[in-house]
Amino acid sequence: MTDNTYQDAAASANGTEGELGPDPSLLIVDDDVPFLKRLARAMETRGFNVDTASSVAEGISKSKSNPPKYAVIDLRLGDGNGLDVIESIRQRRNDTKIVVLTGYGNIATAVTAVKLGALDYLAKPADADDVFNSLTQRPGEKAEIPENPMSADRVRWEHIQRVYENCERNVSETARRLNMHRRTLQRILAKRAPK
Template structure:
């Protein structure tokens, strides 16, 4: 992960409330991102679990948040939803190493403003939080494979069923254990 020091961007567009909550169970990544965001003018608080993140949102909802999707004790979307309920104006970016369209759509519906795949550098996170990117992202060089399209469809149905494996398997006419194995794997390329 590339962390650059951008003193010229520090505190320029953040606004009066500079509170930022980072929720990620990868401790080294969390420390590096926290340091990088502090140099850009944020007042950073960190959490390594959904439970801890929810407690911090309940006690003092931040103006900004960067939340990992998959955490050891649950789904980061629960933190996004709780923050949006407590503070609808909060800007949330979801980070994940397991990017897919269905969870991106769900994250946006729950109040996230952007969805970034890991590894994302501090500039990408900063730009997403402040929405300072210049135009649209370039189109992908390689389109999705048939396996990836299938995986995306499964993820979309899974999210539509509120992450209920049995109901998703029934709707897809698939054995529940087969679906569990598919969901446990990383997305195909």
């Protein structure tokens, strides 16, 4: 039995071939290793053939050697930006369905990810069902509106985080751009994200 025949048989047994198609290859790139392992296991149970990477360099290397049909990529990685992995995949395969994950919302980065060919943009912690639904949505389908949208405090926090990242994590410059006292900004940055 060849690898492809085995993959087809496994997908048919799981009842996922109709949703995933004949190529269920999935690359997950995330530097949060416990999350990466959990998501990989969850996606395997849903019929994907999962490969993982925990850095931009590893993600690019794996996308060059075996471009996947599906990809889940974290934007903020220890050694760079997940957008580089998306570009690497797109250079080799233009039919890959890509979902982008991030720990904080950033509209500008989301727009860039979509322009590079990302299918969806999910805030972490996204669960396996959200990721699966995003990867398997049909063209033109719209994602459901969340029952619990972000609170005003969370939106404010996300905006501060975006400006902070755009200022290359320079507290003084961020405080100046936000017209905020530096110590106030430091207190906000030291706290956890509001729900």
